[in-house]
Amino acid sequence: MAKGKSSNPADAFRKAQRAKELKKNKEARKSVRETQTIKRDTRDLESEIRSLKSRPKLAAADKTRLESLESELEYVNKVKEKYVAEHPEARDRVFRTHGDKSRRLPGHEDEDDEGGGGGRGGDKRLYDESGRLRDPTRSVYYDAVYNPFGVPPPGMPYKERTPEPVEESEEEDDSDDDDDIVMPEGPPPGSSDEESDDSDDIPLPEGPPPPKPPPIPSGPSNAPFMRPPLHFTGPPGQGMGMGQPFLPFPPSGPGFRPGMHQPGMPFRPPPQMQQQPMGQPGFRPRPPRPPRQPNMPHGKAPVVQDPLSDAPTQTYQGYRIAKAEGVAGLPARPGGGGDSAPVSGAGSPSLPAKPDSKTNSPAPSAAQIAAATISAAPVLRDLRKEATAFVPRGVKRKAAAAPGAAAGVRVNAAPGAGEVDADGDELRSKREDGPGLLGVLQGVFGEGTGAGTGTGIRQNTKGGQLSAGVVQESSRPFVCSNLILASISSPHFLAAFFNMTSFVFVTGNANKLREVQAILAAGDGGIKVTSQAVDVPEVQGSTQEVALAKCKAAAEALGTACVTEDTALCFEALGGLPGPYIKDFLAKLGHEVLSSNQSPLCLVCTSPPYIPVLLYPSGPPVALVMTRSTHSQYMLTPASLSSGLNTLLTGFPTTRATALCTFAYSPGPGSAVLLFEGRTEGHIVPARGPTHFGWDPVFAPEEGGGKTYAEMDGGEKNKISHRYRALEKLRVYLQDKARKEGKA
Ligand SMILES: O=c1nc[nH]c2c1ncn2[C@H]1C[C@H](O)[C@@H](COP(=O)(O)OP(=O)(O)OP(=O)(O)O)O1
Numbered sequence: 001m002a003k004g005k006s007s008n009p010a011d012a013f014r015k016a017q018r019a020k021e022l023k024k025n026k027e028a029r030k031s032v033r034e035t036q037t038i039k040r041d042t043r044d045l046e047s048e049i050r051s052l053k054s055r056p057k058l059a060a061a062d063k064t065r066l067e068s069l070e071s072e073l074e075y076v077n078k079v080k081e082k083y084v085a086e087h088p089e090a091r092d093r094v095f096r097t098h099g100d101k102s103r104r105l106p107g108h109e110d111e112d113d114e115g116g117g118g119g120r121g122g123d124k125r126l127y128d129e130s131g132r133l134r135d136p137t138r139s140v141y142y143d144a145v146y147n148p149f150g151v152p153p154p155g156m157p158y159k160e161r162t163p164e165p166v167e168e169s170e171e172e173d174d175s176d177d178d179d180d181i182v183m184p185e186g187p188p189p190g191s192s193d194e195e196s197d198d199s200d201d202i203p204l205p206e207g208p209p210p211p212k213p214p215p216i217p218s219g220p221s222n223a224p225f226m227r228p229p230l231h232f233t234g235p236p237g238q239g240m241g242m243g244q245p246f247l248p249f250p251p252s253g254p255g256f257r258p259g260m261h262q263p264g265m266p267f268r269p270p271p272q273m274q275q276q277p278m279g280q281p282g283f284r285p286r287p288p289r290p291p292r293q294p295n296m297p298h299g300k301a302p303v304v305q306d307p308l309s310d311a312p313t314q315t316y317q318g319y320r321i322a323k324a325e326g327v328a329g330l331p332a333r334p335g336g337g338g339d340s341a342p343v344s345g346a347g348s349p350s351l352p353a354k355p356d357s358k359t360n361s362p363a364p365s366a367a368q369i370a371a372a373t374i375s376a377a378p379v380l381r382d383l384r385k386e387a388t389a390f391v392p393r394g395v396k397r398k399a400a401a402a403p404g405a406a407a408g409v410r411v412n413a414a415p416g417a418g419e420v421d422a423d424g425d426e427l428r429s430k431r432e433d434g435p436g437l438l439g440v441l442q443g444v445f446g447e448g449t450g451a452g453t454g455t456g457i458r459q460n461t462k463g464g465q466l467s468a469g470v471v472q473e474s475s476r477p478f479v480c481s482n483l484i485l486a487s488i489s490s491p492h493f494l495a496a497f498f499n500m501t502s503f504v505f506v507t508g509n510a511n512k513l514r515e516v517q518a519i520l521a522a523g524d525g526g527i528k529v530t531s532q533a534v535d536v537p538e539v540q541g542s543t544q545e546v547a548l549a550k551c552k553a554a555a556e557a558l559g560t561a562c563v564t565e566d567t568a569l570c571f572e573a574l575g576g577l578p579g580p581y582i583k584d585f586l587a588k589l590g591h592e593v594l595s596s597n598q599s600p601l602c603l604v605c606t607s608p609p610y611i612p613v614l615l616y617p618s619g620p621p622v623a624l625v626m627t628r629s630t631h632s633q634y635m636l637t638p639a640s641l642s643s644g645l646n647t648l649l650t651g652f653p654t655t656r657a658t659a660l661c662t663f664a665y666s667p668g669p670g671s672a673v674l675l676f677e678g679r680t681e682g683h684i685v686p687a688r689g690p691t692h693f694g695w696d697p698v699f700a701p702e703e704g705g706g707k708t709y710a711e712m713d714g715g716e717k718n719k720i721s722h723r724y725r726a727l728e729k730l731r732v733y734l735q736d737k738a739r740k741e742g743k744a
Pocket residue numbers: 506507508509512565566567568582583584586693694695696709723
């Protein structure tokens with residue numbers, strides 16, 4: 001080492017450090033060795049020594065063996081003694097054998113040894129059979145709170161206090177091994193189970209036993225102090241409140257349930273809070289399902305059919321029966337059949353009226369019909385034009401392009417076609433070409449007289465136009481300075497006349513009329529339409545029943561052939577409802593007033609079930625729901641705040657719907673009514689597009705590429721609409737019929 005001495009102070013420092021480290025390592029190794037030694041179980045050694053000693057004669061090898069064993073045992077015991085002397089508080093670590101008194105370590109003297117406390121001698125009787133410290137309260141350092149084991153402070157020798165006379169006398173009285181140990185007053189803590197036999201002697205406090213104190217965790221044995229953990233507060237990072245006692249173990253008592261909030265665990269709302277979201281503001285509960293439409297009794301109506309069913313409506317029998325009975329004016333069965341075959345029904349028997357109808361009488365009485373008739377708007381018919389404008393504009397253009405093409409003989413019964421304004425009020429034609437019907441009619445009927453209620457043909461002298469039709473009193477403005485040319489006594493005359501090429505469309509809905517006119521105009525022509533607004537009571541029942549009754553009543557009210565149309569919107573999820581009652585539903589629910597003009601502030605996801613919610617600057621939050629926009633697209637749409645047709649389906653698995661149009665054709669009062677149905681499949685979506693026409697904004701037809709009816713332009717809608725499909729059937733039927741009658 002001296003050799004290595006260097007004048008360089010840095011080297012010297014390094015060396016000194018190294019020497020220190022080596023020393024430290026040596027000490028550590030020594031300590032490890034010592035630890036191993038003091039823990040060593042010497043029973044094998046002892047028993048071997050005993051067995052060797054017990055032999056009468058020992059061989060030389062055995063002698064050597066005995067010596068080495070004895071020296072080893074001596075060494076181990078020496079080390080143990082030394083350790084206990086140096087570390088009296090850590091006696092527990094030393095392995096001790098109890099069979100051999102002579103080998104007892106200090107502090108391991110048996111209970112029958114004399115001696116009290118004081119100094120080193122005070123260590124005796126400190127350990128029980130298992131070598132554990134017997135009574136920490138005898139230690140002078142004992143403190144129930146701060147030093148429950150009576151461990152001496154580091155560097156200080158263990159000391160026992162002198163037993164008090166009472167304790168001594170008690171010790172002597174007892175014969176039990178443990179009785180000489182001073183016991184604290186009261187029942188021993190946590191020992192009631194073991195000593196249940198003696199429990200009779202112990203005065204038990206009334207009431208249930210106090211809960212067991214939590215087990216004291218066994219810390220490192222060389223810890224000088226085992227400070228009771230009463231005032232320890234956990235680190236704030238563990239989610240414990242200030243001053244909250246630190247609990248070394250999670251609560252596991254009977255009162256503890258999994259799922260209870262524990263300190264340090266993220267807070268979870270109680271179950272009732274978690275189940276709440278659907279009831280929170282903004283989560284509008286699903287409206288109650290409307291009752292299913294009860295089946296109509298079979299005897300009541302000729303047609304009972306699910307509006308969504310594709311099966312043909314069985315009303316043709318009624319028509320055949322009526323025909324067999326010889327009802328005049330019935331149209332012949334169309335020869336086309338198949339798709340264009342009309343659904344026909346005999347004059348609908350009495351049907352219950354809709355709840356909002358003024359009367360519950362099954363069929364409208366004559367007075368009611370009259371009343372209904374009075375409220376109808378008249379049609380100004382320009383007979384001259386009708387006589388001259390047999391060919392509609394579209395066909396005329398074609399005819400001009402191909403002169404010589406047979407136009408056929410047609411009577412224009414709808415002179416106003418194409419000129420209907422938004423309200424459907426203005427129905428006058430502006431065309432003036434061609435010979436008039438007036439002369440023909442004048443020749444047949446002569447001039448009519450006066451104005452008023454009745455059927456007649458009039459000439460509008462002001463406009464130089466002639467009008468024909470059912471003339472009634474009306475609340476609507478009516479230019480009535482017409483020359484009445486003829487009175488037509490028989491409505492069948494007009495019916496037969498109109499059946500040829502045109503029909504009177506009884507509707508109060510200008511949009512319907514406009515679409516019908518547009519569809520007919522875009523077709524191959526030949527059909528003209530005029531309109532009549534007649535307040536016809538609408539009955540309850542299937543779409544067919546409603547359509548039949550409506551048309552029958554209209555024909556009776558008009559006294560002539562007519563066409564009515566009834567539109568239904570059938571939600572698959574609601575078993576076909578609202579169906580024919582869509583008008584009332586639409587009137588009551590309208591379209592939801594969603595915050596389309598308001599942008600949401602933010603989107604939040606609440607606690608389970610994690611429904612995304614839009615928060616608006618004003619008003620309650622709006623939940624987003626998954627809806628199906630088309631057959632292949634799903635989208636998240638806000639559940640509405642206000643009601644709307646589409647909100648009826650909130651929460652239902654499907655938004656599929658069928659738009660169903662039913663045209664009903666009556667050849668005249670008392671005649672069988674024919675039905676022509678057209679369907680368009682689609683989905684009910686949140687309202688999009690202009691809101692001019694009924695439920696157009698909420699119906700997205702499957703063929704519409706995601707657009708709603710309202711988002712389409714008229715032409716687009718009329719190519720795929722329910723109305724177009726039904727009207728096509730009616731058109732085919734009427735033209736077929738006209739051809740047959742022309743041939744006959
Ligand atoms: O293509 C349509 N696109 C949207 N909405 C529609 C359509 N077609 C009818 N609608 C509405 C109007 C009425 O609110 C209800 C049907 O009731 P519906 O009784 O057939 O019609 P209406 O009473 O207005 O006219 P009418 O007296 O001529 O039968 O659906």
